[in-house]
Amino acid sequence: MRELVPDLLKLAQMAKAHQLNFTVDAEEADRLELSLDVIGAVFSDPSLAGWDGFGLAIQAYQKRAPQVIDYIDDLCKRNGRRMMVRLVKGAYWDTEVKRAQERGLDDYPVWTRKPATDLSYLVCAAQMLSKRERIFPQFATHNALTVSMILELAGADRTGFEFQRLHGMGEALYNNLLSGNERIACRIYAPVGGYRDLLAYLVRRLLENGANSSFVAVAGDKNVPIANLLERPVERLGIDQGKSVRHNQIPMPLALYGERKNSAGFEFGHRESLEELIASLAGQTAKVDAAPLVPGRRAGGGRSCPVAGRPQPGRRNRAYAAVADVDRALPRAARDLPVVEDAGRGARPARQDRRPVGSQSRPAAGAAVRRSWQDADDGIAEIREAVDFCRYYAAQARKLFGEAEAMPARPARATGFGAGAGVCLHLAVEFSLAIFSAGFGRARRRQCRRRQARAADAAHRL
Numbered sequence: 001m002r003e004l005v006p007d008l009l010k011l012a013q014m015a016k017a018h019q020l021n022f023t024v025d026a027e028e029a030d031r032l033e034l035s036l037d038v039i040g041a042v043f044s045d046p047s048l049a050g051w052d053g054f055g056l057a058i059q060a061y062q063k064r065a066p067q068v069i070d071y072i073d074d075l076c077k078r079n080g081r082r083m084m085v086r087l088v089k090g091a092y093w094d095t096e097v098k099r100a101q102e103r104g105l106d107d108y109p110v111w112t113r114k115p116a117t118d119l120s121y122l123v124c125a126a127q128m129l130s131k132r133e134r135i136f137p138q139f140a141t142h143n144a145l146t147v148s149m150i151l152e153l154a155g156a157d158r159t160g161f162e163f164q165r166l167h168g169m170g171e172a173l174y175n176n177l178l179s180g181n182e183r184i185a186c187r188i189y190a191p192v193g194g195y196r197d198l199l200a201y202l203v204r205r206l207l208e209n210g211a212n213s214s215f216v217a218v219a220g221d222k223n224v225p226i227a228n229l230l231e232r233p234v235e236r237l238g239i240d241q242g243k244s245v246r247h248n249q250i251p252m253p254l255a256l257y258g259e260r261k262n263s264a265g266f267e268f269g270h271r272e273s274l275e276e277l278i279a280s281l282a283g284q285t286a287k288v289d290a291a292p293l294v295p296g297r298r299a300g301g302g303r304s305c306p307v308a309g310r311p312q313p314g315r316r317n318r319a320y321a322a323v324a325d326v327d328r329a330l331p332r333a334a335r336d337l338p339v340v341e342d343a344g345r346g347a348r349p350a351r352q353d354r355r356p357v358g359s360q361s362r363p364a365a366g367a368a369v370r371r372s373w374q375d376a377d378d379g380i381a382e383i384r385e386a387v388d389f390c391r392y393y394a395a396q397a398r399k400l401f402g403e404a405e406a407m408p409a410r411p412a413r414a415t416g417f418g419a420g421a422g423v424c425l426h427l428a429v430e431f432s433l434a435i436f437s438a439g440f441g442r443a444r445r446r447q448c449r450r451r452q453a454r455a456a457d458a459a460h461r462l
Helices: 004-017 029-043 065-079 093-103 114-129 144-154 171-178 195-210 215-219 233-237 271-282 323-342 347-353 358-371 376-400 432-461
Strands: 022-024 054-059 083-088 135-140 162-166 186-189 304-307 316-319
Touching (some): 004 022, 004 029, 022 029, 029 054, 029 065, 065 114, 114 135, 114 144, 114 233, 135 144, 144 171, 162 171, 171 186
Parallel strands (some): 022 054, 054 083, 162 186
Antiparallel strands (some): 304 316
16 A cells, blocks of 8 residues: 555646546456555545546456456545546456365355346446446446347436447447437547567457457357347346356356366465454464474474574474484384274375365465465465365275275275384474374375275176
């Protein structure tokens, strides 16, 4: 805020001085709350009083678009001014979907079906038209059905809003619209700049309007019946026929991997969640000593040294393992092994599958941040990587060492629980928790695989 607000305010003041319109474009969903904070601070500055040229873009494919319109309307009401609002469908759909999957979020911030986005656009358009006293709607579209429905929503009053089109696109549609008796405002939106600056913009527009779902693409196809072009979004959604507004080929982020659950992540762009995380990290002030552990007692021996962490330097000590620690740990592990074996075939994968995720991972993430020079994003990423490793190898254990199944050239695939107790060593390096979890889970699976192979070979020889 300290950096962005002064820069944006300076640009807005220059636009006001030259009586130009000034629109803040919309970006990814995780920047929405920060963008609204910046826009609210700049728009409320007294130096912009008496100027209605300030505006922003709202993306209809975002599920929060109606709430953003209400926020802008309230902002205008509090400042006694009007704001231009450019309504677009959104240009980063694939990025938003992939990012939500990679982050392990609870849901997608955007609609996953194109008809749902089209319907959201019309809902937002009706909402904006009802608030023309404080909002000047600017409808950016090349869709003839959308244009006609907006005119229908506007009713007899065709003032206080405008349409927008890109330079070189939608010319036939808007020439036909403007040739009538009614005065309908249409602004041509043209990018300005050098080749290198505009290349990414032009490629994005080509991808957008060349997609099979684009009205511009299908309108030029003579094989597409006119009735298909005029099918309303609510009809294409098919909710009355039992269809979902969610795309049936796009799984939820946490169900991305099918047989195993994706690790739950964290949205840093959500203010409430971020404040909870910061409070959680600030509350973790207890001194923590890292040392090898033998069940029932703390293992001694080995050399130790202080660990310097970024938030709280010198608050922790690390004790390295010694050979004597291994000598004490192995007999105890061997003694407990029969108890583990008797727990049943699915018990160990089930235990390995249960790992802290979401809000439960915050203490571990805080420890990861303090242990090394990681930021909070990296700390949570390390916890998620460790969880993913555990769940992956648990799923592999279920698949490889479950019930016997027929195998080519062999009577059956034998089952096994492991080759005995073992030791897993790891270095204290960056992302050490994830590396340790991967090595431990992989070692357990490898032991089971060796025992299974020996049993299967013996059965085959018999």
